[in-house]
Amino acid sequence: MGNNYTVTIPGEDVRETNTLTWKDLHAAHFAFDSPFEIPLIDDQVFSADEIIRIIPGKRLVAFGTWQEKPVVAKLFFDKKHAKRHMEEDLAGVERLRENKIPTPPIYYYGICKDKRIYILLFKRIFDAKSLHDIWLKKKNPERLLPALKGVTVELATQHVLGILQNDLHLKNFLLTRKKIYTLDGAQIELFPVLLSKKTSMHNFALFLSQLGVGTEELQMKLFNHYASSRGWLLKPEDTTELFMMIKKWNHERWLRYQKKIFRESSEFACMETWSKWGVYDRNYAKPEFERFLHDPEMAFHHATAVVLKAGRSSTVIKVTLDQQELVIKRYNLKNFWHRLRRCLRTTRAATSWRLAQKMKLFGIPTAKPVAFIEKKYFGLRGKSYYVMEYVPGEHGGSYFMRHRGEEEKVNEMVARIAKLLKNLAKLEVTHGDLKITNVLIDDQENPRLIDLDGAAEHAALSSLRAGWRKEIKRFLENFQDDPALQEKFKHALGGEKAG
Structure with missing residues (x-):
């Protein structure tokens, strides 16, 4: 693709870089990861050294340099809508800036030299992590409560200012020690007045849904914090409505994601x-x-x-x-x-x-x-x-055999496994072959479910409850030779009620 020439970087190996044209970019696929350069309209050059994301035929995000400054670039090259896509993203960023919402400064925007590629260049923020990456690497969700509360206040502020992130997800927030940056202006909508309670809750429920199942206590703490930031007095029906919204968002997110896992994508x-x-x-x-x-x-x-x-x-x-x-x-x-x-x-x-x-x-x-x-x-x-x-560890039966007599350790693991099974039921899924050997205890003593080929999804609550009763009956049979452990699980799993 393009014309090859050599770029020499002091102290580094020589590497090949491409000067890309619109045709090259438009043909680039998900696996494209080569360094490249794009000449801009005023004879300046953007040099990309790491591809972050690409949507073939539409846009690409990359780390690189411009005028010797480290930048994040968004390149738009859709055949018909590249200019509109750039302008929408730019307008969203401007809305954030006008309302004093922290967002990385724009260094440059406009058309590239070939007049078919549009580009936005943002200041690259170092010593920062996206909320998505922070959440994925969590060990104890409660330890992230201060960071999550900070993002919650940021969202409440945006809602008061009439700012709505229609494509709200954890990657939209970049955290440093002192600041929370909001990213991605493309799906930002500005209302003339503060968002209504219903619209605000619906948007905040989308944010909370991405914390996953089994985080209801954390979700409730954040909702209380959000309500306090907005000056709301919550009623019991508000909490009921919020969790109904979260369940709806979970369903919609899965419908979108399950299409992605069976087709070509960046992942x-x-x-x-x-x-x-x-x-x-x-x-x-x-x-x-x-x-x-x-x-x-x-x-x-x-x-x-x-x-x-x-x-x-x-x-x-x-x-x-x-x-x-x-x-x-x-x-x-x-x-x-x-x-x-x-x-x-x-x-x-x-x-x-x-x-x-x-x-x-x-x-x-x-x-x-x-x-x-x-x-x-x-x-x-x-x-x-x-x-x-491969996950290093041992199956649950081996774990309980090895720690027999260690009451505190056994009780803790029983509680963790029970929570794991209840969380699976919250997804309206039953495992189908719930032997204790299909519960793997990893090196950090976290239980994981394996052997999923017999699992079933339940469209009706009656089906889920019947499946759960059968599941738990099968699971408790694992401990016929250890009545004390069987009783602990029976108590922890709450009898025959799903979830």
Whole structure:
């Protein structure tokens, strides 16, 4: 793409950089990550050194330099709407600035030299983290309460000023020690007066929904803080309405996300040939892993492969590919009739992938999903493979056996596992095979659910309750030889009520 030439950076290796045209950018795909330069209209140059995000055919965000200043660039190159997209983003940023809302300063905006690419250049803020990254790396949500309260006050302030972030998410906030910056002006709407209570609550519920299930106590604290910032006196029905809004947002967010996990996106890549189809996380696309995608059976003969389970219906191995420990579960077809029954149904690997992604979206611990692959025969589904990150630890049965007699430790783990199962029920999902061996205790003593191919989603509350009763009955059978532990779980799980 473009014309190659060499840029020499003092103290660094020589690297190749491209001067890109509109045609190059418009053809760039999700995997594009090469350094490049774009000449601007006044003979200045923007040099990109790290791609942050790309939406093919529309826009790209990158770190780079302009006039020797570190910047964040947004490039707009949609065939018909590039100028409008830039102007909308610019207008949103201006609305924030006019209302004294902290946002990174704009150094430059306008059209590039080829007159088809539009660009916004922002000051790059260092020593800052997005709220999204902070939340993902949390160990104790309560420790983030001060930061979350700070963002809550920022949102309340914006609502009082009539500012509405229609595309509100955790990545919209960049936090330093002293400031909270609001990013992304494209979906900002300005109202002539402060936002109504209903509109404010609806928008704030979208923010709270992204904290995941099982955070209701934290969500309530933040809602009280928001109401206090707005001078509201809350009524019981306000709390009921808020959590109904959060549930609605959870549903809408999942409907959007489940489409993303089965198609090309900045996060996922698809692989399709006449004999196989699958989706994988782009972060793992390295040489050995890519060989596995083309020949899944190679992993089962790899020098590092260790068999964890060798059953008729499935084979599970741990293997190291590209220095990354993975677990691969192959769903076997036992005979011709089994193949016939499965060939038109959703594969168990695709089910595991889908539900693991749902759990990840809503903050329910499981092994991180990496990929799934389905083999095809004349368009009919055959063997399938599900890949997840290997999580060091032990299954729940082993944990309780090892800590027998340590009352405090056992009680704490019972409470954690019970909370995990209740949070899964809040997603209207039941596991379907709730053996204690399918609860993995990681090295930080956090329980995670694995083996999701038998899980079920419930559209009706009656179905969920019936599934939950069956689930808990099955789970309690794990402890028939330990009545004291069985009683602890029975008490912690609250009998037969889902969630």
